Amino acid sequence: MHYEWSFGFLLQYSKLIGVGTAYTIGFTIITAITGFIVGCIVAIASLSNMRLISSPLVMLVEIFRCTPVLVQLVWIYYALPVLIGVELSPAVAAFISLSLYGGAFYSEIIRGGIVSIDPGQWDAGRALGMRRFDLMRRIVMPQALKRMIPPLVNQAVLQLKNTSLLSVLAVPDLLYQGQLITSATYRPLETYTMIAVIYFIILFPMTRVARVLEARLAH
Amino acid sequence: MSTSEAKAPMSDVAMIELLHVKKSFGAVSVLKDISLRVPRGGVVALIGPSGSGKSTLLRCLNLLTIPESGVIRVGQSTMDFTNGHKLPRDKELAAFRARTGMVFQNFNLFPHMSAMQNVMEGPVTVLKVRPDEARKTALALLDKVGLKDKADVAPDKLSGGQKQRVAIARALAMKPEVMLFDEATSALDPELVGEVLAVVRQLAAEGMTMVLVTHEMAFAREVADTVVFMRDGVVVEDGPARQVIDTPREAATRAFLSHFHSGRLPAAAASA
Ligand SMILES: Nc1ncnc2c1ncn2[C@@H]1O[C@H](COP(=O)(O)OP(=O)(O)OP(=O)(O)O)[C@@H](O)[C@H]1O
Numbered sequence: 001m002h003y004e005w006s007f008g009f010l011l012q013y014s015k016l017i018g019v020g021t022a023y024t025i026g027f028t029i030i031t032a033i034t035g036f037i038v039g040c041i042v043a044i045a046s047l048s049n050m051r052l053i054s055s056p057l058v059m060l061v062e063i064f065r066c067t068p069v070l071v072q073l074v075w076i077y078y079a080l081p082v083l084i085g086v087e088l089s090p091a092v093a094a095f096i097s098l099s100l101y102g103g104a105f106y107s108e109i110i111r112g113g114i115v116s117i118d119p120g121q122w123d124a125g126r127a128l129g130m131r132r133f134d135l136m137r138r139i140v141m142p143q144a145l146k147r148m149i150p151p152l153v154n155q156a157v158l159q160l161k162n163t164s165l166l167s168v169l170a171v172p173d174l175l176y177q178g179q180l181i182t183s184a185t186y187r188p189l190e191t192y193t194m195i196a197v198i199y200f201i202i203l204f205p206m207t208r209v210a211r212v213l214e215a216r217l218a219h
Numbered sequence: 220m221s222t223s224e225a226k227a228p229m230s231d232v233a234m235i236e237l238l239h240v241k242k243s244f245g246a247v248s249v250l251k252d253i254s255l256r257v258p259r260g261g262v263v264a265l266i267g268p269s270g271s272g273k274s275t276l277l278r279c280l281n282l283l284t285i286p287e288s289g290v291i292r293v294g295q296s297t298m299d300f301t302n303g304h305k306l307p308r309d310k311e312l313a314a315f316r317a318r319t320g321m322v323f324q325n326f327n328l329f330p331h332m333s334a335m336q337n338v339m340e341g342p343v344t345v346l347k348v349r350p351d352e353a354r355k356t357a358l359a360l361l362d363k364v365g366l367k368d369k370a371d372v373a374p375d376k377l378s379g380g381q382k383q384r385v386a387i388a389r390a391l392a393m394k395p396e397v398m399l400f401d402e403a404t405s406a407l408d409p410e411l412v413g414e415v416l417a418v419v420r421q422l423a424a425e426g427m428t429m430v431l432v433t434h435e436m437a438f439a440r441e442v443a444d445t446v447v448f449m450r451d452g453v454v455v456e457d458g459p460a461r462q463v464i465d466t467p468r469e470a471a472t473r474a475f476l477s478h479f480h481s482g483r484l485p486a487a488a489a490s491a
Pocket residue numbers: 244249267268269270271272273274275276
C-alpha cells in the first residue's frame with residue numbers, strides 16, 4: 001500500500017484548529033472547576049449526617065458514574081429540555097453533562113481525601129472552638145487537598161479526553177474541527193494524526209505532572 | 220476548709236460542674252451517671268484502668284463527645300442534655316469549646332502549619348484576633364513552654380515533648396477557663412515526660428483549673444488536689460490526691476494502684 005503523506009495543507013486550517021484546541025482546553029478547565037465544586041458539595045453532603053440532602057445526591061452520582069458520558073451528553077441535550085421545558089444549546093448541554101460527570105468522580109476522590117485525615121485533626125480543630133466551615137477550610141481541606149491532587153489531575157486528564165465527545169453535539173472542539181477539515185479535504189489520515197498529536201502534546205505533560213506529584217506526596 | 224463549705228456558695232466557686240452525665244456507645248454504657256465538680260483553680264486527676272471511660276468523660280467536658288443525658292457547666296456556660304432539651308447547634312458547641320483548652324495524647328498538631336501558626340490558629344480563626352497581635356501572644360506562649368526558638372519549625376521536625384508543649388501553647392492561646400489533658404505524656408519517650416509535666420505543674424501553680432487523665436501516679440499525687448478513680452463508667456472513689464493514692468478506701472482502687480510503683484517522680488527536667 002502506498003500513501004503520499006502531506007501535512008502542508010493543514011496550515012490553511014490553523015485557525016480552525018486553534019479554535020478547536022481552545023474549545024477543548026476551555027471546556028476541560030471550566031468543567032474541571034465546576035465539576036470540582038459539584039464534587040465538593042456532594043462529598044461534604046455525603047459525609048454529613050443530612051440524609052435528606054445526601055441520599056438524592058449520592059443517587060445522582062451513581063447514575064453519572066454508571067452510564068457512559070456519551071449517553072449522558074445526548075440525553076441532556078435531547079431529553080432534558082423536554083422534561084424541564086427549556087431549550088439547551090449544545091455548549092450548555094455539554095457543560096452540564098461534563099460538569100456532573102466530572103463531579104461524580106471528583107466527589108469520590110474528595111470524599112476519600114477527607115476521610116483519610118486523622119480524626120485527631122478534627123478533634124483538635126473542634127477543641128479550639130472551630131465551626132464546621134472553618135474546620136474544613138483551615139484544617140481538613142489543606143491536608144486532604146495534598147492527597148487529592150494526583151487523582152484529581154488524573155481525572156482532569158480523562159475529563160479532557162471526554163471533551164472529544166462534544167463533537168457529537170457539533171460543539172467545535174478539536175475533534176469536531178478535524179471532522180470539518182476531513183470533509184473539506186478528504187485527507188483523514190493527516191488530519192486525525194495531527195489531532196492525536198495535539199491531544200498528546202497537551203496530555204502527556206499533565207500525566208507527567210501527576211506522576212511527579214504522586215511521587216512527591218507519597219511519603 | 221471549714222464546715223460551711225457544704226453550703227450554697229460552693230456552687231458559685233465551682234468552675235466545672237457535671238450532673239448525672241450518661242453516655243453509651245451502642246449498647247455499651249460507658250459513663251453511668253457521673254457527677255463531678257471542680258472548684259476554680261482546682262486540679263483533678265482522673266485515673267482508672269483502660270476502658271473505664273476517662274477519655275469519654277474528658278471529651279464530654281468540652282462536648283467533643285455529646286453526652287446523652289446530664290448537665291455540664293463550665294464557667295458561665297451550661298449545656299443541658301436532660302430529656303426534652305434540644306441538642307446544641309454547631310455554633311453553640313463551638314462557643315462552648317472555645318472556652319476550654321484540650322491537650323491530646325497524640326498531640327494532634329496541625330501538620331501543615333508551623334509551631335507558631337498552630338498557636339495562632341485558634342485566636343485568628345475563632346476569636347478573630349488580628350494576626351500581628353496573635354503572633355505576639357503566640358510567641359509569648361511558645362516562650363512560656365520553652366520553645367521560642369522553634370516558632371517557625373514544622374511539627375514533624377519536633378520531638379514528642381516539644382510537640383506536646385506546642386499543643387499546650389496552642390490550647391492556652393484561646394485563654395481558656397479550664398484545661399483538659401488526656402494522657403498528655405503517654406505517647407512520649409520516658410526522658411521527654413518531665414519537660415511536659417513541668418509545664419503542667421507551672422499551670423497548676425498559676426491557678427489554672429485543670430482535669431488531667433493520667434497514668435503518672437506520682438505526678439497526680441503531687442500536682443492534683445483531687446484524684447478521681449473511675450472503673451466501668453462509674454466514679455468508684457474520689458478525694459484528696461494524697462489520701463486516694465496513699466490510702467485508698469476502696470478495694471478496686473487499691474487493686475488498680477498496686478500496678479504502679481509508688482516511687483516519686485524524678486525531678487522534672489526544667490525546660491519551662
Ligand atoms: N467513639 C466510640 N465508639 C464506640 N465505642 C467507644 C468510642 N469511644 C470509646 N468507646 C468505648 O468506650 C469505652 C471507654 O473508652 P474510653 O476511651 O473513655 O476509656 P479510657 O478510660 O480513656 O481508656 P484508656 O485508658 O485506654 O484511654 C471503651 O470500651 C471504648 O471501647
